[in-house]
Amino acid sequence: MATENRKERLFPVWAILLLTLCIPRAAQGQDDIHTLLFRANQAYLDGRYAEAAGLYQAIVDKGDANGHVFFNLGNTCIRLGEVGKAILNYRKAAVLLPRDGDLKANLQYARSLTRDRIEGASPPFWHALAFWYFGMNLRELLITFIVFNALFWASALFNLYRSSEWTKWGLWLSLVLSVLLGISTALKYRETFRNPGGVVLVEEAPVRAGFSRNDTTLFVLHEGAEFTILDQEMGWWKIELADGKKGWLPANAGGRVALRLSRSPGSKQGAPDQRVPPGLPQAAAPGEP
Amino acid sequence: MRRPISETADALPTRCCRRRRTFILVSFLWICLLLTGPAKASGALEIRAWVDKTEATLEDQIFLTVSVSGQRRLPDDLELPPLPDFSITEGGTSSRTEIINGTIRTSVEATYILTPRHLGIFTIGPVRLKHKGRTYESRPLTVKILPAASPTAAHPKAFVTQQVDLKNPFVHQQIVYTFRFFRRVQSVEAQWDPPSFQGFWVEDLGKERQYEKVLNGQRYAVTELKKALYPLSAGPAKIEECRLACQLVVPRQGVPRGMDSFFGSSFFGSRVQTITKNLRGEPISLNIRPLPEAGRPEGFQGLVGSFAVQAVVGQDRLRLGDSTTLTVTVTGIGNLRDLAALLPETIPGFKVYPDKPSFQAEIQGDTLRGTKVFKKALVPLKAGPMKIPPQEVPYFDPVKGAYRIARTAPIPLTVEGNGEKEPLHLVTSSDLAGSKRSIKVLGKDILPIHTGLAGARSQIPSKTSLYAILAGVLLPPCIFLVCYGKKRRRERLETDQHIIRRKGARKKANRLLKEAKGGISRPEDKEYFGRLARSVKGLIGDKLNLNALAYTPEEIEGCLLGRRIPEEDAREARKLLEELEYDLYVSQGLETGERAALHRRARRLLSRLDKRL
Incomplete structure (x- = not known):
């Protein structure tokens, strides 16, 4: 009887110890990616930008999305004079490295090289209020959520055996925090993998009133112009600019900011994610009406 | 006439009572009317529809009124006929209650404003209402839509025009679009619906202008709006018709001026009325010419118009390692906003750091004139006399129909080397403070x-x-649930009497059996039988949560059979208990061997019942 009581008393201790083992472990060693990264960095530092771009692209194509690689690829594109691709890669990097100062500076520089000036509204006040959401990437948010989730259940467990006013406050606090973090994680997942942002990758892209080459050209965007994708239809994107202008852009004239969840070897980073059906326009030629 | 004080004092309460009675009577009648109203009104449902005019122009609005009698509120299932030839706006609802000869009539009217889209004769189908399984319909109506009055034909009260200064411009050439609103009566609440300008880049040319103009002997007030348009692609283009909705203040017909001035307008009603007009400007067709391929200069960036370029440097004499700023200003009429860079982008002998160009637009007459300023920081790479080559802006001149290049004159510069002896500068603290500059x-x-x-x-x-x-995510709640379950079970074990009895039943019976065992060798100990009986009854009672000590052997057998215990065990229990009661109360005592046999029987029975209960 005494042994059984002792076991029951020790059960919460075991449970809390198990909770600490829930945090997912980091990925194991990746020697080949280390090698590729080292070679790419060396090529960049030696001024062989085309080779560096190819190597960074190879890392991205392996499916291991990393903000530092996107950042370096963005830098390489700047050196190669591809402002559109640079902005696209910087924005991808910004999803994974939200607190990186170098990245913000380089993105600002790349934006200064674009031809289109698009006036947008300043960020709303809740950007500062929800600092944890805009300051952490998906992985960090997920780990924080798992920790707080474990903390909540641990405090619920503790409350089950040793209830007091303080433990009840702790329980409610951890519940609120875990719900908040759970919602933030879900939103971040959407921002990472279903980000509607896009960037013009060709030198000049006419934006039309409909998804056909026969439709009237409403305005012309140039390389590096950023937009939001509202809809897609037959190889065309319905886009909206920060100043509210809307129109249809050929999908092969731009790139999406959204990252891919699964590994897809052979796919090209920076190339349009939207597959264009045969017979539809390919890359928009500069000066095309 | 003065009344006696006593008479006045008596009359007051009488009058108060009479007034109160009258008030109660009137209130009662009003409540009765209100209560009976809906019942009568609901029985006479009728739907009617009419228009304020059967002939109208494209500029007019037609008021369609639908009246539903017998209802106080507009029914939700009122169904208007499809009207593809009109645009419809809701004009509000009103309800009315009439009492005629004690009969109450209620009705509700909804007004719809129809704006015609096409010419022709149109039938407005019946308005339908489904009520209590029946469908009510109004009569169909016919209206005739005539063309709007031409501005030049007569003296219309108001009209609008839209025009462009060029009907066959080149791609990217600036054209001026002008919208004018003419009226010779007062207008209020004018709302302009401009065309969409699809295929054009649009820039505003200032605020609206108000002036007066005499047309065909009539003085018109004119509001004018201008926009600069830049065609984006070659080929035929169209500026769609523009619309302006307004209310014109016109004299009311049938009110003589003399009468009005004599009696005053406030009593007999206003002598003016407002009529709603939807004025339309004719669409404009354009033919946009492409830019010629022949003679297109290298580096042409699509500029069309007339431009001039000027360049200045910050200092024409500098040391090696110092920098100077080259400012190139391009001005002109055209799509200057599209100019991205100057030619040449590099300057031999200098390292060039271009700044972001600035653009400013100003309205000059009826055109939009732009100024774009390019600034480049130049750092000389070698000493000696240098020259900044001409800065070029290729553009297409639509007036002459040819490509041109606006260029600056070459700018000479002198760069001194670092080997020259620097003059000695003696500085004081005040000079040092004053010589600080912001970092460039x-x-x-x-x-x-x-x-x-x-x-x-x-x-x-x-x-x-x-x-x-x-x-x-899932493991923590699982662990919590397991802990919670275990805790609940333990609490249940601690508080549920049945479980406690059930759990300790065998131990208790064994203890009694053990106590009774000492009495086997004492034939005079009659309590021995009582202990055996209590051990058996106690086990059954604890297992079944009963007070079995008070039960007779027959009742215990019945309980056991009710719990689906095998009949032989139930019978054995009854038989053993009967024997034990007999030996306890009636018999004179048993031999040791017989007492031991009873003990064994009781132990076997307890063992079987413990397993089966």
């Missing part, structure tokens, strides 16, 4: 790449880590 940014560039190995690790959760994430 000579160039901008990106920050270097990240060379750490952190880039080799994926920053998004992979599919393989999905299980760990799921475990991390």
Whole structure:
């Protein structure tokens, strides 16, 4: 009887110890990616930008999305004079490295090289209020959520055996925090993998009133112009600019900011994610009406 | 006439009572009317529809009124006929209650404003209402839509025009669009619906202008709006019709001026009325000419118009390592906003740091004149006399139909080497403070790449880590549930009397059996039988949560059979208990061997019942 009581008393201790083992472990060693990264960095530092771009692209194509690689690829594109691709890669990097100062500076520089000036509204006040959401990437948010989730259940467990006013406050606090973090994680997942942002990758892209080459050209965007994708239809994107202008852009004239969840070897980073059906326009030629 | 005080004092309460009675009577009648109203009104449902005019122009609005009698509120299932030839706006609802000869009539009217879209004769189908399983319909109506009055034909009260200064411009050439609103009566609440300008880049040419103009002997007030349009592609283009909705204040017909001035307008009603007009401006067709391929200069960036370029340098004499600013200003009429860079982009002998160009637009007459300023910081790479080559802006001149190049004159510069002896500067503290300048940014560039190995690790959760994430999320609640279940069970064990009795039943029976065992060798100990009987009854009572000590052997057998205990065990229990009661109360005593046999029987029975209960 005494042994059984002792076991029951020790059960919460075991449970809390198990909770600490829930945090997912980091990925194991990746020697080949280390090698590729080292070679790419060396090529960049030696001024062989085309080779560096190819190597960074190879890392991205392996499916291991990393903000530092996107950042370096963005830098390489700047050196190669591809402002559109640079902005696209910087924005991808910004999803994974939200607190990186170098990245913000380089993105600002790349934006200064674009031809289109698009006036947008300043960020709303809740950007500062929800600092944890805009300051952490998906992985960090997920780990924080798992920790707080474990903390909540641990405090619920503790409350089950040793209830007091303080433990009840702790329980409610951890519940609120875990719900908040759970919602933030879900939103971040959407921002990472279903980000509607896009960037013009060709030198000049006419934006039309409909998804056909026969439709009237409403305005012309140039390389590096950023937009939001509202809809897609037959190889065309319905886009909206920060100043509210809307129109249809050929999908092969731009790139999406959204990252891919699964590994897809052979796919090209920076190339349009939207597959264009045969017979539809390919890359928009500069000066095309 | 003065009344006696006593008479006045008596009359007051009488009058008060009479007034109160009258008030109660009137209130009662009013409530009765209100209560009976809906019943009568609901029985006489009728739907009617009419228009304020059967002939109208494209500029007019037609008021369609639908009246539903027998209802106080507009029914939700009122169904208007399809009217594809009109645009419809709701004009509000009103309800009315009439009492005629004690009969109450209620009705509700809804007004719809129809704006015609096409010419012709149109039938407005019946308005339908489904009520209590029946369908009510109004009569169909016919209206005739005539063309709007031409501005030049008569003296219309108001009209609008839209025009462009060029009907066959080149691509990207600036054309001026002008919208004018003419009226010779007062207008209020004018709302302009401009055309969409599809295929054009549009810039505003200032605020609206108000002036007066005499047309065909009539003085018109004119509001004028101008926009600069830049065609984006070659080929036929169209500026769609524009619309302006307004209310014109016109004299009311049938009110003589003399009468009005004599009696005053406030009593007999206003002598003016407002009529709603939808004025339309004719669409404009254009033919946009493409830019010629022949003679197109290298570096042409699509500029069309007339431009001039000027260049100045900050200092024409500088030392090696110093910098100077080259400011190139391009001005002119045309799509200057599209100019991205100047030619040549590099200058031999200098390192060039271009700044972001600035653009400013100003309205000059009826055109939009732009100024774009390019600034470049120049750092000389060698000493000696240098020359900044002409800065060029190729453009297409639509007036002459040819390509032109606006260019600056070459600018000479002298760069002194560092080997020359520098003059000695004696500075004082005050000079030092005064000579501080803000830091001049000579160039901008990106920050270097990240060379750490952190880039080799994926920053998004992979599919393989999905299980760990799921475990991390789901394991804590699972552990909590297990703990919670265990705690609940323990609490239940501690508080439920039945479980406690059931759990300790065998131990208690064994203890009694053990106590009774000492009495086997004492034939005079009659309590021995009582202990055996209590051990058997106690086990059954504890297992079944009964007070079995008070039960007779027959009742205990019945209880056991009710719990589906085998009949032989139930019978054995009854038989053993009967024998024990007999030996306890009636018999004179048993031999040791017989007492031991009873003990064995009781132990076997307890063992079987413990397993089966």
